[in-house]
Amino acid sequence: MQNVVIIGASSGMGLEVARLFLVRGCRLGVAARREDRLLALKQEAPDRVVTAVIDVTAPDASSRLRSLISGLGGMDLFFYASGIGKQNRTLTPEIELNTMNTNAVGFTRMLGEAYRYFAERGQGHIAVISSIAGTKGLGPAPAYSATKALQNVYIQALEQQANARGLDIRFTDIRPGFVDTDLLSGDFRYPMMLKPGKVARQIVAAIDHRRHVAVLDWKYAILTPLWRLLPRPLWRRLRL
Ligand SMILES: NC(=O)c1ccc[n+]([C@@H]2O[C@H](COP(=O)([O-])OP(=O)(O)OC[C@H]3O[C@@H](n4cnc5c(N)ncnc54)[C@H](OP(=O)(O)O)[C@@H]3O)[C@@H](O)[C@H]2O)c1
Structure with missing residues (x-):
């Protein structure tokens, strides 16, 4: 029975993944x-959920995370599903x-605290x-795409640092395409929209298989390397 901490468990993919871990019998610390x-989520398994x-x-978010981990009796998996995103x-x-x-x-604050906890614990x-939004700079959402690229690179850096320090910390960078959650609610219609329940099952599978990077779903896994290959003069002319 694993102890899983989920940041961003109040809606969307974080909530769906939390429910899948509950079905498995995991104990959850949700924030x-x-x-x-x-x-409301705690009501689904009151003895196994700490909020x-x-x-x-x-x-104070770092110290609150430490308290949550203590309240749960330790953490095996840290799942980070928090984030905001808007077109701008x-x-x-x-x-x-x-x-x-x-x-x-x-x-950076939350990942750092989880990393230091696992470094102290040894694994x-x-x-x-x-997101796939970090693949290239997106004109409609500059800060969103830039922060997602930051997340991709930061995870890669921590993975290398952990390896150099001989720490047994595994990293899984999950990069979904468009998913039908509150984050995308609004007037704009997105193409190739994925269902959060299905994506959540793919997220759990990627974690189980200890994948380093998982682009979801397969259609986006084919498309994103092609976007990356587009030359800069062509990319800047695209009207997204
Ligand atoms: N939807 C998509 O198409 C899509 C695609 C790729 C990647 N993603 C990424 O997936 C992650 C989850 O998003 P979602 O699509 O599931 O949307 P969502 O339903 O809006 O979920 C976002 C979660 O982040 C939490 N959150 C936001 N600001 C926070 C803060 N300051 N402190 C703590 N928690 C905060 C929210 O909880 P509270 O509001 O209760 O704090 C909520 O639980 C995000 O990082 C998003 O960028 C989304």
């Missing part, structure tokens, strides 16, 4: 800002800065939902 959503209100942008075609400063603060600063597994 996000919306406490009512976390308490914590954590805002990853707040300086007019480059409104609040959107860019909030996105940077949540997806870059908050992400562990860190899995993150980043």
